[in-house]
Amino acid sequence: MAHYRASDSKREQYRRYLEKAGVVDSLTSVFVSLYEQPEKPTNALEFIKQHLGAVGQTSSETEALQQEVIDLRQRCACLVEENEDLKSRLQHYEPVSEDGGAAN
Known part of the structure; x- marks a missing residue:
């Protein structure tokens, strides 16, 4: 069980790190934008790359x-x-x- 808690603690630290760095908000924003597209792009990965770059500026x-x-x-x-x-x-x-x- 001690191994499980250490792993869980590392995950929680990593999650907080991503939140603090703004990664979670940026990804959420891009995913929401993709979800709200009336016509889904044929290449979702390319859409995410383009919009993720725009979010970071x-x-x-x-x-x-x-x-x-x-x-x-x-x-x-x-x-x-x-x-x-x-x-x-x-x-x-x-x-x-x-x-x-x-x-x-």
Whole structure:
């Protein structure tokens, strides 16, 4: 019986460790999300992996990533505008022929 109690005590310590670390809450959240899906995904494991990763991110990490996305979109828009400007300038020096290629 002493062996049983030691094993039970270790389990209880491990359970408290998982709760304290937030693992139990994260897993519960992901499982609830999967349960509430109207159409169950074909690959439940992939769903859990994707959503578990999202649960683990802190709000500051998420905000930093969102800001990076905004910055990159603005940079992309500027580059597209610059590209259009350069194309029009180039067209001034190299008129396009009727077939769409540059005239020589």
